[in-house]
Every structure is written in C-alpha cells, then in structure tokens.
Amino acid sequence: MDYLDFEAPIRELDEQIAKAHALQAESGVDMKDSLVELEAKLAEAQAELKASLSPWQRVQLSRHTGRPYTMAYIEAMTGGEFIEMHGDRHVKDDKAMVGGWGAIEGESFLFIGQQKGVNTKMRQLRNFGMANPEGYRKALRLMKQAEKFGRPIVTLIDTPGAFPGLEAEERGQGEAIARNILEMARLKVPVICIIIGEGASGGALGIGVGDRVMMLENTWYSVISPESCSSILWRSWDFKETAAEALKLTANDMLKNGLIDGIIEEPAGGAHRDPEGMFQTLSAEILRMYRELKDLPSDQLVAERIEKFCGMGVYEESAS
Amino acid sequence: MSTDWFHRQEAGITTPTQEKKETPDGLWHGCPKCKVIVSAEDHVNNVWVCGNCGFHNGIDAKEYFSFLFDGGNYTELNPTMVSKDPLQFEDTKKYSDRLKATQVKTGLQDALTSATGEMNGIPVAIAAMNFKFIGGSMGSVVGEKIARTIDYSLKHNIPFIMISKSGGARMMEAAFSLMQMAKTSAKLALLDEAKIPYISLLTDPTTGGVTASYAMLGDINIAEPGALIGFAGPRVVKETIGKDLPDGFQTSEFVKEHGFLDFIVERKHLKARMSQWLRFVGNLPAPVKAE
Numbered sequence: 001m002d003y004l005d006f007e008a009p010i011r012e013l014d015e016q017i018a019k020a021h022a023l024q025a026e027s028g029v030d031m032k033d034s035l036v037e038l039e040a041k042l043a044e045a046q047a048e049l050k051a052s053l054s055p056w057q058r059v060q061l062s063r064h065t066g067r068p069y070t071m072a073y074i075e076a077m078t079g080g081e082f083i084e085m086h087g088d089r090h091v092k093d094d095k096a097m098v099g100g101w102g103a104i105e106g107e108s109f110l111f112i113g114q115q116k117g118v119n120t121k122m123r124q125l126r127n128f129g130m131a132n133p134e135g136y137r138k139a140l141r142l143m144k145q146a147e148k149f150g151r152p153i154v155t156l157i158d159t160p161g162a163f164p165g166l167e168a169e170e171r172g173q174g175e176a177i178a179r180n181i182l183e184m185a186r187l188k189v190p191v192i193c194i195i196i197g198e199g200a201s202g203g204a205l206g207i208g209v210g211d212r213v214m215m216l217e218n219t220w221y222s223v224i225s226p227e228s229c230s231s232i233l234w235r236s237w238d239f240k241e242t243a244a245e246a247l248k249l250t251a252n253d254m255l256k257n258g259l260i261d262g263i264i265e266e267p268a269g270g271a272h273r274d275p276e277g278m279f280q281t282l283s284a285e286i287l288r289m290y291r292e293l294k295d296l297p298s299d300q301l302v303a304e305r306i307e308k309f310c311g312m313g314v315y316e317e318s319a320s
Numbered sequence: 321m322s323t324d325w326f327h328r329q330e331a332g333i334t335t336p337t338q339e340k341k342e343t344p345d346g347l348w349h350g351c352p353k354c355k356v357i358v359s360a361e362d363h364v365n366n367v368w369v370c371g372n373c374g375f376h377n378g379i380d381a382k383e384y385f386s387f388l389f390d391g392g393n394y395t396e397l398n399p400t401m402v403s404k405d406p407l408q409f410e411d412t413k414k415y416s417d418r419l420k421a422t423q424v425k426t427g428l429q430d431a432l433t434s435a436t437g438e439m440n441g442i443p444v445a446i447a448a449m450n451f452k453f454i455g456g457s458m459g460s461v462v463g464e465k466i467a468r469t470i471d472y473s474l475k476h477n478i479p480f481i482m483i484s485k486s487g488g489a490r491m492m493e494a495a496f497s498l499m500q501m502a503k504t505s506a507k508l509a510l511l512d513e514a515k516i517p518y519i520s521l522l523t524d525p526t527t528g529g530v531t532a533s534y535a536m537l538g539d540i541n542i543a544e545p546g547a548l549i550g551f552a553g554p555r556v557v558k559e560t561i562g563k564d565l566p567d568g569f570q571t572s573e574f575v576k577e578h579g580f581l582d583f584i585v586e587r588k589h590l591k592a593r594m595s596q597w598l599r600f601v602g603n604l605p606a607p608v609k610a611e
Contacts, residue, residue: 162532164552164560169570172580174531174551178505182537185506186513201489201498202532202551209502223489223498223529233411233491247494248407257406259495306506310467312499313460314406317398 001272002065006057010049010269013042046269053218055244055253059226061218062197066272068279069129070113070156071098073196076279077286078102082111088137091171096127096163097135097207099142104283107290110146112139112207113156116197129198130163133176136206140180143187152190152290155207160225162203177206184209185309186302190293192286194264195219195251196271211305212289215251216278217266221259222249259312351375367587376544376587378524381433381448384483388446388591394437397445398468402429403461406496415492418454428453430461431486434469436478440595441607445473448483449530456486458530459493463500466534470507479517479598484535487553488528501533508537517601519594522549522572522581540582540597543572544590550575 003011017038024031053061061067074082084100086093099112114131117123131139139155146153162173184191184207191210199208199221215221224232229247230239248254251263264285267274293301349363350356354373358366367387368377386392402419409415423429431453436445447469449456466482473480489497511518520538522531524547531551535541543549550557550570558565568574572584585593599606 162551164556166557166561166565166569169550169552169557170578172536172578175536175580177532177551178501178534178536181502181505181533182509182512185502186509202501202529205498205501206532209506222495224491224494229491246407246409246411247491249494254495257495259499306510309499309502309506312503313464313496314404314493315401315460315464316404317402318400 004057004060004064006049006053006060007269009045010042013038013045017042043268046273049269054241055220055247055250056226056241058218058250059198059220059244061270061272062220064270064272067197068271068275069118070115070158070196072275073156073279073282074098074100074102074111074113076276077104077283078111085142086138088134088141090137091134094127094132094135094138095125096129096159097131097139099139104287107287108151109286109290110142110151110153111156112142112153113196114159114203114207116158127163129159130161131159131203131206132163132165132168133171133173136162136173136176136180139207140183143184143191147187147189150189152192152294153187153210154286155191155193155210157193157195157199157204157208157221158197159200159203160198161200162206177202180206181209185306188298188302190290190296190301191305192289192293194282194286195221195260196282198225200225209305209309211293211301211308212262213260214262214264214285214289215254215260216264216271216282217251218270219251220244220249221251221254222247352377369587374545374586376524376546378451378485380428380450380452380485381435381483384448385433385435385437385446388439388481388594389435389437390439390441394435394446397434397436397472398465399433400429401461401465403459403493405492406460407492407494409492409494411492418492422453426450426452430465431456431458431490432462432465434465434472436472436476439481439591439598442595442598442602442604443476443478444481444598445469445476445478446481446483449485451485451525454490456530457488457490457497458486458500459490459497460500462486462490463497463503466500466504467507470504470511473516474511474514477514477516479519479602480511481519481521481594482534482538483521483523484526484530485523486526486528486530488530498529501529504534505537508534517598519597521590521594522575523547525549527551527553536580539601541580542593543575543581543584544587545572545584547572549581 020031082102098115114129115126116129117126193208193210193213195215226240226244229243254260267277271278351370353375356372368379405416431450434447447466518539520541522543526549575581
C-alpha cells in the first residue's frame with residue numbers, strides 16, 4: 001500500500017499493528033490488548049485526518065494509487081456477472097470508457113464509466129482514464145440501449161479530463177461531449193451518476209447528467225483541475241493548493257452550492273483502506289436511489305432532471 | 321580610420337513637432353492581416369471584413385445585431401442581468417473587482433447579449449457572445465441568458481440563433497460555469513423536442529466548454545471563415561502530442577472537412593444564408609425584398 005505524505009500517522013499505526021500481529025504469530029504471545037489499543041488509536045487518527053483534510057489533500061486522495069477504479073466497483077457490485085459491451089460502431093473501442101450490463105440484487109443496470117489503469121502498461125492502454133470521442137459515443141450508444149429496454153443507468157465518473165489529442169479534435173471531442181449532455185438530459189429512464197475519483201470538467205459531465213449526481217467523500221468535481229487552474233490564472237504550477245481552495249471542488253462545497261445531490265461516505269481513512277466496504281456502501285446507495293426513481297413517470301423524470309440543471313447558476317437582475 | 325559613416329549627417333525626422341499631423345482615432349482601419357488601410361466607415365459597411373484579403377475581424381453581439389436584424393431594429397432580452405461572485409473567487413485579483421472593471425471598460429454587463437427582432441422578415445431570437453468581456457467566458461449569466469433566449473424562442477415559436485465566440489468556461493465560477501453546459505444543452509433538448517430550428521454560428525475563437533455544449537448542437541452548425549474552433553486549445557494539444565500541429569489545424573475549414581460544420585459562410589452572406597435555410601426548413605415563402 002502506498003501512503004500519501006499526510007497519511008504518515010496512519011502508516012505508523014499500520015506498521016505497529018502489523019508488527020503486533022507478526023509477533024503474536026511468531027512467538028504466540030497474546031497481543032490482544034495492545035492490538036485493541038492500536039486499532040483504537042488508528043480509528044482516532046483516521047477520524048482526526050478526516051476532520052482536517054484540505055481540499056488539495058482530498059484531490060490527492062481521489063488519485064490515491066490504492067483507490068478502486070470503475071471496473072473494480074462494477075465487478076464487485078454485480079458479483080462478477082458483468083457483460084462488457086465494446087465499440088461506438090463508427091471508429092473503435094475506447095479503452096478509457098467502459099460499459100455494459102450487470103445486476104445488483106436482481107435489478108439490472110447499464111453501467112458506464114471511465115477506466116484508469118492499475119499499472120504502467122494498463123494506464124497506457126486505458127489512456128489514464130481520458131476518453132476520446134468514440135468513448136463518449138460508445139457511452140451514448142449503450143445509454144440509448146438502456147432507454148430502449150427501459151432499464152436504469154449508472155455512470156461511474158473518474159477522469160482527469162477528456163483526452164486533448166489531435167485525433168480527438170479531428171473526430172469531434174466537443175461535439176461528442178455536447179451530444180451526450182443533451183441526450184442524457186432527456187433519457188426516459190433513471191440515470192444515477194457517481195463521482196468515484198476525479199470529476200474533471202466536460203470530460204466528467206459528458207457522462208454526468210443524471211437524476212441523482214453523487215460524490216464519494218474524497219473526490220473532486222470542477223471545471224478544471226487545480227494544477228491547470230494554477231497554471232492559467234497564476235501562470236505557475238505552484239498555486240495548486242490555493243486553486244484547490246478557490247475552486248470549491250470538494251463534495252461538501254459542491255453540495256453546499258447545490259451542484260450535486262448528495263455525498264456518499266467512504267470507509268474510515270478513505271475508499272483505498274477498505275474497497276470491499278466501499279463497494280457494499282455504493283451498492284446499497286445505488287439500490288436506494290433506484291427505488292426512489294423507478295416508479296416516477298418518464299415525463300416527470302425528464303422534466304425534473306432538466307429543471308434541476310436549469311436552476312444552477314448565480315446571477316442578479318435589477319428591475320428595469 | 322574614419323568613423324564618419326557611423327555618425328548621422330542629417331537629422332532623421334525633419335518634421336517639426338508643431339507641424340505633426342495627428343491621425344484621429346476611429347477614422348481609419350488597418351487590416352491586422354494584410355495591413356491595407358480603409359476608412360472606418362467603409363470597414364463597418366463591409367461588416368468588419370477586410371475588402372482586400374477577406375479577413376474577418378472579431379466583432380461582438382451589438383455589431384452582429386446591427387446587420388442581422390432588419391433595419392438594425394431589435395429588442396434586447398434580459399439586459400440587466402449581471403454575474404455575482406458565488407465562490408468569492410480570488411486569483412491575482414478578486415473576481416468581483418474584475419467584473420466591475422470589465423463592465424466599466426467594455427460598457428457591457430457580461431459576455432453575452434441576446435435580442436429578438438426580424439431577420440429578412442422572419443422573427444428570430446439571437447444570443448451572441450462578447451469576446452471582450454473576460455474572453456467571452458461562460459459563467460452563470462451567459463448560461464442563464466442563453467436558457468432564457470431559448471425559453472423566448474419556445475414561448476413565441478420562433479427560431480433560435482446562437483453566435484459563439486468564447487475561450488470556454490469562466491474559471492472564476494468553477495463548477496457553476498461547468499453546469500452551464502448542462503443547463504444550455506438541456507434547454508436545447510426542449511427546443512429540439514418542440515421542433516424549433518436552431519442555428520449555431522461559430523466564430524473566432526470557439527473553444528472549450530462552449531464547443532462541448534451549445535456551439536456543436538445546432539440543427540446546422542456553421543462558421544465564419546478562418547475561425548479557431550476546437551475543444552482543447554491548440555497549445556494544450558501541442559503539449560499532449562509533443563510535436564508541431566499541422567497547418568490549418570482547428571480552423572473552420574478543418575472542422576468542416578472532418579464533418580462537424582454544415583458550411584462556412586462569409587459574414588456578408590450570413591444573413592441571407594441563415595434566412596434561406598430557415599425558409600427551407602419552415603417551407604416559408606421567399607421574401608418580397610431580401611436585404
């Protein structure tokens with residue numbers, strides 16, 4: 001397990017706990033009492049860290065190398081019965097965007113999400129979770145399939161952005177994202193969107209228009225990454241912490257500003273500390289939201305979805 | 321060795337200061353591309369396009385309205401709407417101060433002006449962006465004014481025309497800015513359901529979140545010649561691929577060749593071509609006298 005610099009106190013306790021376990025196994029000494037004490041200390045350290053996390057530290061947690069990615073969620077939540085569907089039917093199969101069918105507790109869902117790679121080779125194959133236009137078009141094709149068969153859609157968002165490459169421009173990255181946003185606004189089935197890692201800009205929103213838009217506790221969602229914001233507004237890469245503060249990109253700020261519908265709590269210390277626990281929480285949350293949405297008439301579902309997004313924005317007018 | 325060649329023998333500028341003629345501002349226009357100079361009046365009459373090389377100078381909403389609406393007559397929609405500063409954003413400057421300074425400097429309220437009137441006798445609603453207002457960036461006011469212009473089109477059952485000119489999202493409004501992409505696209509879904517025509521005109525430059533929302537969603541997407549159109553900016557693409565970009569990358573002509581524009585139109589033909597398309601899709605009779 002990799003540790004971030006601010007996870008140092010947790011690392012220390014992890015090591016002490018591991019040592020205690022090793023000692024117990026090796027020498028048969030009963031370490032129960034000190035283990036209980038250490039576990040309590042760990043819980044306390046995690047609670048302390050959680051209370052003091054800065055926006056930039058949340059961004060770092062959202063990118064933690066131990067954090068589960070989209071396919072891990074889908075496979076765990078669907079009990080390994082996931083059928084992945086490939087291709088946009090025009091250009092190719094984008095490996096940075098995955099999609100397919102699965103069921104949670106007997107209810108089938110169409111899953112969509114950006115996929116990051118788990119090692120160097122896979123990161124390249126998955127293009128670091130940065131989809132090309134064909135990825136967005138595959139996502140739309142599958143979402144229209146879900147609509148055709150009257151089944152709900154779950155999107156798992158984890159991307160540092162849509163890919164800014166030459167071919168992406170040639171094949172209409174802007175048009176692909178725009179089309180998805182428009183079409184998602186009027187899908188006649190429930191759409192549940194969850195930011196599970198990074199929610200960067202149009203690349204995230206391209207699969208992010210839903211009846212419920214939720215953020216996991218240690219994720220971020222904004223119009224730009226703190227690093228790029230720093231480079232553009234401060235003309236230097238050194239202001240990423242300040243930019244992270246200014247952008248109000250944490251789940252708490254996004255909820256406070258009415259731009260998302262809710263926050264899903266992560267296991268103590270973050271999703272990377274207990275992926276299994278995270279999968280269970282998310283399964284339960286998806287089912288809960290689906291039950292709220294499934295009996296709504298599709299006209300109402302679409303009207304409320306459009307109304308929700310149309311209400312976002314802060315401005316004032318003087319009487320004239 | 322003589323160094324006479326080094327010393328000026330005659331005074332360089334021989335016109336005495338008191339005889340210097342000042343060129344009054346605003347009387348002449350020099351083309352930034354071919355440098356040919358024309359009178360400001362001719363420049364306006366030529367819809368801000370160079371008569372020599374065809375360069376389309378960037379213009380803002382009011383200039384478009386002056387020649388698109390019949391007789392330059394139109395009614396502005398929601399003229400008093402201004403941005404607030406929901407995030408109390410501060411970079412090298414406070415966003416609230418930046419807004420006030422830009423309003424004073426430009427005489428504009430924000431980066432979008434919308435209006436309704438007749439175009440060759442066809443009632444239309446037009447929303448057009450003002451690049452000189454913080455790079456035409458899309459914040460809450462831009463999104464809301466587009467949404468309301470679409471509402472106006474829906475209510476009066478008249479075509480909607482969007483003139484884009486923007487660097488993309490307004491970072492100082494962060495996720496509020498991002499959600500304007502969803503807001504405007506959702507409204508366009510309603511316009512589409514109502515089968516009301518939507519023309520999207522892309523002008524120089526149209527990039528970022530504007531390209532990735534309303535600018536690419538027209539029943540027809542059209543552009544002025546030579547405009548920069550893209551999702552990622554050319555500098556970012558260059559950094560990503562690590563080599564120089566091909567000539568003409570992300571120009572109107574490039575975007576049309578790749579299938580994302582219906583046609584490219586010179587500004588002087590813009591009004592006629594847009595009205596013509598509207599007449600065809602609406603099967604309207606040809607006007608008695610087209611402008």
